[in-house]
Amino acid sequence: MVLARVANFFSSDSTTNLVDNGQKRRSLPMESVGALSSQGAGPVVEVEEVDEEAARPPYLHAMLAGGIGGTTGDMLMHSLDTVKTRQQGDPHMPPKYTSMGNTYYTIWRQEGIRKGLYGGVQPAFLGSFAGTVLFFGAYEWSKRQMIDLGVAPSVSYFSAGLIADLAAAPAYVPSEVLKTRLQLQGRHNNPHFNSGYNYRSTMHAIHTIVRTEGAGALYYGYKATLWRDLPFSALQFAFYEEERGMAKRYMGSNSIGLPLEILTAATAGGMAGVITTPLDVVKTRIQTQHNDVPSASTKPQSAALTPSKHTSSPKPGKPPPAQNRPISTSSPSTTLRTHGAATLDTSSVLTGLKIIYKTEGVAGWFRGVGPRFVWTSVQSGTMLVLYQTLLRWFEDHPLSRRGNGDFV
Numbered sequence: 001m002v003l004a005r006v007a008n009f010f011s012s013d014s015t016t017n018l019v020d021n022g023q024k025r026r027s028l029p030m031e032s033v034g035a036l037s038s039q040g041a042g043p044v045v046e047v048e049e050v051d052e053e054a055a056r057p058p059y060l061h062a063m064l065a066g067g068i069g070g071t072t073g074d075m076l077m078h079s080l081d082t083v084k085t086r087q088q089g090d091p092h093m094p095p096k097y098t099s100m101g102n103t104y105y106t107i108w109r110q111e112g113i114r115k116g117l118y119g120g121v122q123p124a125f126l127g128s129f130a131g132t133v134l135f136f137g138a139y140e141w142s143k144r145q146m147i148d149l150g151v152a153p154s155v156s157y158f159s160a161g162l163i164a165d166l167a168a169a170p171a172y173v174p175s176e177v178l179k180t181r182l183q184l185q186g187r188h189n190n191p192h193f194n195s196g197y198n199y200r201s202t203m204h205a206i207h208t209i210v211r212t213e214g215a216g217a218l219y220y221g222y223k224a225t226l227w228r229d230l231p232f233s234a235l236q237f238a239f240y241e242e243e244r245g246m247a248k249r250y251m252g253s254n255s256i257g258l259p260l261e262i263l264t265a266a267t268a269g270g271m272a273g274v275i276t277t278p279l280d281v282v283k284t285r286i287q288t289q290h291n292d293v294p295s296a297s298t299k300p301q302s303a304a305l306t307p308s309k310h311t312s313s314p315k316p317g318k319p320p321p322a323q324n325r326p327i328s329t330s331s332p333s334t335t336l337r338t339h340g341a342a343t344l345d346t347s348s349v350l351t352g353l354k355i356i357y358k359t360e361g362v363a364g365w366f367r368g369v370g371p372r373f374v375w376t377s378v379q380s381g382t383m384l385v386l387y388q389t390l391l392r393w394f395e396d397h398p399l400s401r402r403g404n405g406d407f408v
Helices: 003-009 013-020 030-038 059-076 078-089 100-111 113-117 121-148 153-185 202-213 215-219 222-251 257-275 277-288 349-360 369-396
Strands: none
Touching: 059 078, 059 121, 059 369, 078 100, 078 113, 078 121, 078 153, 078 277, 078 369, 100 113, 100 369, 121 153, 153 202, 153 215, 153 222, 153 277, 202 215, 222 257, 222 277, 222 349, 257 277, 257 369, 277 349, 277 369
């Protein structure tokens, strides 16, 4: 999930200031003060050390700034996320979609913008905003609690990020399942891409999934989502801190400026996104696989062209076992008959990685790596800029005031 990335911006002395708007200044050691005085260097001004947590933003400000920033970034990059999902969701060789440009053009030409490139945008919007608001609320609360208890700052930031991810996931994962299925489906009864899904709308998708697969199907890929996001956050933190160190040495100052802040955040997010692409592929496959498996004698376009059939399972009320549920997401005109749909074990990310490697090779692990790199890079930069801007705006325009004069 994109939420976990935010924690990495705040997990060091330099990045903590992005949240707390505080400035950290350290006192010079007494030995240094005495040495400078003896050398006649003039009066020594002692630098006051200010607690970076002293200027904590109000919870409401942080939650709204994070929610608006994260949601804006997600909406801006939704069409690219659709391209990534289409590339990752097709386990057949050769794939229907090849390059990023080809995928964009094909979806736009065959399906249009609203139901093609921006399919699934409604659940994406709701899940992104709800998830980011919960993330920032949980992150700020848990971080401050641990800091106040004397826990080391680095441990507090890292642990708070994990807690925030866990708190936001229940709100985020169902929207991710709906989003990816609607993205994979394309237009309702799309004759160009037989995904096996025929949802008329977001509400119809919810009702169909609950009726035919059970409410638990909305949480398919819950563990896979965490498997993807936690390594992503750790890698981005390492890359981000290293790049910030290089930027500081280049600038000769601890303040590297907004352009370099965006550059370091974007490149760190992009590299972490590339490395964790295999986990993202498994997550997408798990969340978009469905229960009905067309037989070899089934005409693949019959369900896609029949407007009266809109369910994703031929046996409503009797969902088959959750294990080994294959997906069928390729175009009938491009699927090789010698290649069947890859079957994933929905309870194991490692098993899914093994199956994809055996059936598709390393290339299967990195389906959609180009769009994922661009998406994580641009989204991270967008979120950071908006988050900082909104925090400053909220500081000048507080939303409300407590009775004791403190802003909430």
